[in-house]
Amino acid sequence: MSAKQEGDILSAVRDADLERVRRLxxxxxxxxxxxxSLLFEGCRLDCVTKDGHTALHLGVIRRGLGILELLVGAGxxxxxxxxxxxxxxxxxxxxDLRPFFxxxxxxVQNDSAITKLLIESGAVVDACNDEGNTxxxxxxxxxxxxxxxxxFMITLPTY
Numbered sequence: 363m364s365a366k367q368e369g370d371i372l373s374a375v376r377d378a379d380l381e382r383v384r385r386l387x388x389x390x391x392x393x394x395x396x397x398x399s400l401l402f403e404g405c406r407l408d409c410v411t412k413d414g415h416t417a418l419h420l421g422v423i424r425r426g427l428g429i430l431e432l433l434v435g436a437g438x439x440x441x442x443x444x445x446x447x448x449x450x451x452x453x454x455x456x457x458d459l460r461p462f463f464x465x466x467x468x469x470v471q472n473d474s475a476i477t478k479l480l481i482e483s484g485a486v487v488d489a490c491n492d493e494g495n496t497x498x499x500x501x502x503x504x505x506x507x508x509x510x511x512x513x514f515m516i517t518l519p520t521y
Contacts, residue, residue, distance in 0.1 A: 397417075397429050397432050397433070398432055401432060401433075401436045407433070407436060407437065407438040407439070408439070408442075410444070413444055413445055413446075414443070414444035414445030414446070415444050416438065416439070416442045416444075416450075417429075417433055417438065418430065418433050418434070418438045418439070418440065418442065418450045419442070419444055419448070419450050419453055421433060421450075422450045422451075422453045422454045422476060422480075423453060425473070425476065427475050427476060427479070430476060430479060430480075431479065434479060434480075434483045440480055440483045440484050440485045441484070441485060441486050441489060443489075443491070446491055446492050446493075447490065447491035447492035447493075448491045449485060449486070449489050449491070449497065450480055450485065451477070451480045451481070451485040451486075451487065451489070451497040451509075452489070452491055452495065452496070452497045452500050454473070454476050454477055454480060454497070454506075454509065455497045455498075455500040455501035455504060455506050455509050456500060456504055456506075457504040457505065457506060473506065473508050473509070474508045474512075477508055477509045477512050478512060481512060485497075497509065498510065
């Protein structure tokens, strides 16, 4: 992203010019550098969509590892729940939310790295959503073996 593009999008956000923000995002301006710039400018991390998704929820759905690392590093709540009680880790466990444009190898690599990032950043593995499901249960239902193995290893008692 060029400095001019970065300045354009930031000024559109500052001016609350939604149409300009949409246009710039549609042009492909939304990326790692943009998120970093927003965080540098003091963008609030607790904003949610109409579904209650935080930026972290959306990053998990899009499997954007680099952006997730930025958000976690900025101190976003890794245990925030959307309006259905889903944490980012629960969403990471769902295979139906994977972007269609990723090849299988990329999905497996990102799933593993995202799972590890969230858990090592303090995501609660046994947090329940409104249906009473935990990330581990959702992972087992969707056949997400990476999350199952990793979550099981870290929750084993040590004697």
